[in-house]
Structure formats: C-alpha cells, structure tokens
Amino acid sequence: xxxxxxxxxxxxxxxxxxxxxxxxxxxxxxxxxxxxxxxxxxxxxxxxxxxxxxxxxxxxxxxxxxxxxxxxxxxxxxxxxxxxxxxxxxxxxxxxxxxxxxxxxxxxxxxxxxxxxxxxxxxxxxxxxxxxxxxxxxxxxxxxxxxxxxxxxxxxxxxxxxxxxxxxxxxxxxxxxxxxxxxxxxxxxxxxxxxxxxxxxxxxxxxxxxxxxxxxxxxxxxxxxxxxxxxxxxxxxxxxxxxxxxxxxxxxxxxxxxxxxxxxxxxxxxxxxxxxxxxxxxxxxxxxxxxxxxxxxxxxxxxxxxxxxxxxxxxxxxxxxxxxxxxxxxxxxxxxxxxxxxxxxxxxxxxxxxxxxxxxxxx
Numbered sequence: 001x002x003x004x005x006x007x008x009x010x011x012x013x014x015x016x017x018x019x020x021x022x023x024x025x026x027x028x029x030x031x032x033x034x035x036x037x038x039x040x041x042x043x044x045x046x047x048x049x050x051x052x053x054x055x056x057x058x059x060x061x062x063x064x065x066x067x068x069x070x071x072x073x074x075x076x077x078x079x080x081x082x083x084x085x086x087x088x089x090x091x092x093x094x095x096x097x098x099x100x101x102x103x104x105x106x107x108x109x110x111x112x113x114x115x116x117x118x119x120x121x122x123x124x125x126x127x128x129x130x131x132x133x134x135x136x137x138x139x140x141x142x143x144x145x146x147x148x149x150x151x152x153x154x155x156x157x158x159x160x161x162x163x164x165x166x167x168x169x170x171x172x173x174x175x176x177x178x179x180x181x182x183x184x185x186x187x188x189x190x191x192x193x194x195x196x197x198x199x200x201x202x203x204x205x206x207x208x209x210x211x212x213x214x215x216x217x218x219x220x221x222x223x224x225x226x227x228x229x230x231x232x233x234x235x236x237x238x239x240x241x242x243x244x245x246x247x248x249x250x251x252x253x254x255x256x257x258x259x260x261x262x263x264x265x266x267x268x269x270x271x272x273x274x275x276x277x278x279x280x281x282x283x284x285x286x287x288x289x290x291x292x293x294x295x296x297x298x299x300x301x302x303x304x305x306x307x308x309x310x311x312x313x314x315x316x317x318x319x320x321x322x323x324x325x326x327x328x329x330x331x332x333x334x335x336x337x338x339x340x341x342x343x344x345x346x347x348x349x350x351x352x353x354x355x356x357x358x359x360x361x362x363x
Contacts, residue, residue: 031066032295034059035090036287037082039099040073048262048281049096052119055287065291079103086111092294094119094139094287098171108136115294119283120173122303122353137293139286140353141306143173143261144180145340146279146313147236148347150259151184152336153277153315154234155196156329157257164199164232166209166223168239172351174210177238177261177279179203179349187336187345199232206350217245224249228256234276236261250274260316276324278316285310305353309341 036056038049056067068090072078078100085093086107091114095104098121105123108116112135119139122130130138154163165181167174182203185196201208211219220239224246227235235250236259237243243260250256251274258265260278265271286304306312315333325333339345 030089031064032091032291033089034065034067034092034094034291034294035082035085036067036069036094036096037078037085037100037103038069038071038096039075039078040071048120048283051281052094052096052283052287055284056291058284059288059291062288063291063295065295075099075103079106082107086114091115092117092291094290097121098173104136105133108133111135117287117290119286120281137290138303139283139290139306140303141173141176141281141313142308142347142353143176143279143281143313144183144347144349144352145308146281146315147177147180147261148184148187148340149315149333149337150236150277150279151181151186151198152188153184153325153329153333154181154236154259155185155188155194156192156332157276157325158196158234159255160231160233161195162197162199162231163234163236164227164230165236165238166200166211166227168211168214168216168220168237168242170210170212174238175206175351176349177236178208179351180347181236183347183349199227199230203349211239211242213242214240215242217242220245221249224258225253228253233257234259236279244270247271247274265316280314280316281306282312282314285312303353307341308337 034056036052053069059065060067070081072081082093082103093104093107093114094117096119101118101121101124104116104118114135116136117139120141122138123133123136125131163185165178167178178201182198182201185198188194189196209223211223213219220237220242224235224237228249233255234257235246237246238261240262246258247270250258257276258274260275262281265275265278286306289304308314340347
C-alpha cells in the first residue's frame with residue numbers, strides 16, 4: 001500500500017513525478033516543502049494544532065524540510081488556500097481536523113503527484129465511512145486511552161456517586177472519548193467495589209446525549225446544568241471549544257469539576273478551580289513521522305495512531321485544584337496507565353482506530 005509516496009532529492013523515485021518536488025525550474029535542489037492549514041480560532045489556543053506546528057519545527061531540524069503554516073476563517077477560504085498550495089511548491093499538505101476533510105480529500109484526488117495528511121480524522125467516503133487514499137495519510141488518536149484514565153479519576157473523586165459525559169458532534173472521535181470514559185468508570189467500580197453511575201452515555205448501546213454542535217456554548221451550559229441537577233459532580237463535555245459553556249454552570253454550582261478534552265483547560269485563567277484535568281492529544285510525533293515517510297516512502301505505512309505508549313494521548317498532569325488528588329490515588333492512576341501501555345489492560349471501543357500496518361477500518 002503506497003501512502004505519502006513523494007520522493008526527496010537523491011532518493012530513487014517511485015513516481016515519475018517524484019523528483020519534480022525536489023528541484024526548481026532551473027534544476028537547483030530545494031528543500032521538501034510542508035504546508036499546514038488550520039481553521040481560524042484554533043491556531044493559538046488549540047493544543048492539537050500547536051503540537052502539529054511543533055512537529056513541523058522538529059521535522060525541519062531533523063530532515064531539513066521547510067514548512068508554511070496558515071489559518072483560514074472558513075472552510076471556503078481554507079479550500080482556496082490549500083488549492084493554491086497544491087498548485088504551487090507544497091509537496092505535503094496537512095489539514096487540521098475533520099472540518100477540513102473534504103478540502104484535503106478533494107485535493108488529494110485531483111493532485112495525485114502531491115502528498116496529503118489529515119490530523120484527527122480518517123478520510124471519509126460519501127457515506128461517512130473511512131476510505132483509503134493512495135496519497136493521503138490520516139494522523140489519528142486513540143483518545144479512549146486518555147479518557148479511560150479520566151473516567152477512572154472521575155469515579156475516584158466523585159462525592160455524589162454520579163458523573164457525566166456528553167458530546168457535541170456525534171462522530172467516531174467523540175465516541176472514543178465517551179467509551180474510554182465509561183470504561184475507566186467501570187474499571188474503578190470493579191477494583192473498588194463501587195457503583196459510580198455515568199450519566200449521558202451508555203457504552204453498550206452506544207447511545208447518549210449530544211448537543212449537535214462544536215460551537216453552541218449555550219447548549220453546553222444548559223446540558224451541564226441538567227447533569228448537575230441530576231447529581232453529577234464531575235462532568236466531561238466532549239464538545240470542542242464550546243466546552244467553555246460548561247464553566248459558568250460548574251462555577252455557580254460549586255463542588256463540581258469539569259474534565260476537558262482537546263486542550264489544556266486547566267492552564268486557562270477562566271477555568272481555574274473548575275477543570276480538574278484534561279485529556280490531551282499531541283500531534284507532534286505523528287507529523288514528524290509523516291514528513292519522514294513522505295521524504296523517504298515506506299510502502300507499508302498506513303495511518304499513524306497516537307496512543308499512551310507513544311505519548312500521543314494522555315491525561316494532563318496539572319490538576320485544576322492543588323492537592324485535590326492525593327498521592328496514593330495518583331500512583332493508582334499511574335499504575336493503570338502502565339497496564340494500558342503494556343497491553344495488559346485493553347481499552348476497547350467500536351470507534352478505536354486500527355493500529356499501523358493494518359487495513360483501513362471500513363465498518
């Protein structure tokens with residue numbers, strides 16, 4: 001299977017146009033060019049996009065690849081920028097997030113001589129199922145492993161015996177978070193002979209609460225209030241940036257903690273004392289590996305899947321309330337993480353990305 005097949009200067013080409021990416025019109029060698037595109041509002045405050053940029057910096061230092069970054073204020077503007085890149089000197093174009101899937105997917109099909117990657121999503125067919133592109137590589141995250149630890153933590157910290165989790169958009173990535181969270185609660189209950197209840201998501205039936213948006217903060221606030229009224233004292237809104245809407249509801253209630261996703265919420269001033277922790281995602285290693293494979297193709301390379309083992313996902317170590325989690329329970333969380341990394345504890349979900357070297361998920 002050939003992914004990211006473009007060949008760098010001095011390496012035998014596997015495509016007839018491979019060497020064209022390495023030389024200018026005058027024949028002068030030029031560095032491999034990587035272009036990264038994000039939507040406006042995500043560049044400075046999104047952990048994932050920031051880590052992708054860090055990966056480009058490291059790829060430049062390690063492989064000499066030059067890079068360009070840009071943000072667009074709409075999908076339409078992103079399409080125009082990416083199109084100009086594809087028609088220009090960009091050898092590898094990376095899009096951030098499922099919102100840009102259509103943009104990157106279309107360009108990959110119309111520019112078979114260029115390489116493309118998508119952070120945070122598979123490439124999708126017309127039915128929304130994962131599909132294979134010969135010159136496109138998804139950089140994926142097994143978020144369930146990080147949210148498993150979050151669920152374990154929430155169960156151990158709950159004083160009411162009820163915790164909650166809900167989603168924004170109903171996507172496989174959102175379900176990964178929810179399934180992992182549910183799994184962590186179940187593991188805690190089994191180990192400690194407790195019956196902590198999860199509101200908002202049923203892992204067995206794969207049904208739960210979704211706001212239907214990643215931007216509707218009012219809906220997040222209302223749903224958070226509903227769960228607080230039902231007795232939940234730890235809540236994980238898997239709703240992207242609109243999770244901000246949960247902050248006033250939790251602050252007003254008191255003795256309620258939030259757990260964030262897709263960003264280090266505990267570092268934000270408005271979240272002080274409200275977010276206990278956050279599930280983290282780091283795209284740096286995936287971006288570095290993708291650049292390396294683009295420069296020197298490996299025909300067996302498929303998706304890059306970030307996990308606890310390769311530090312692509314995790315649980316933020318900076319807890320929102322100093323001393324809230326005692327040393328003994330932190331050690332228990334560390335031991336749980338080690339079990340997951342070793343493979344002795346499997347975090348399962350129907351939405352789990354398949355590991356590298358395996359066929360694409362098609363169902």
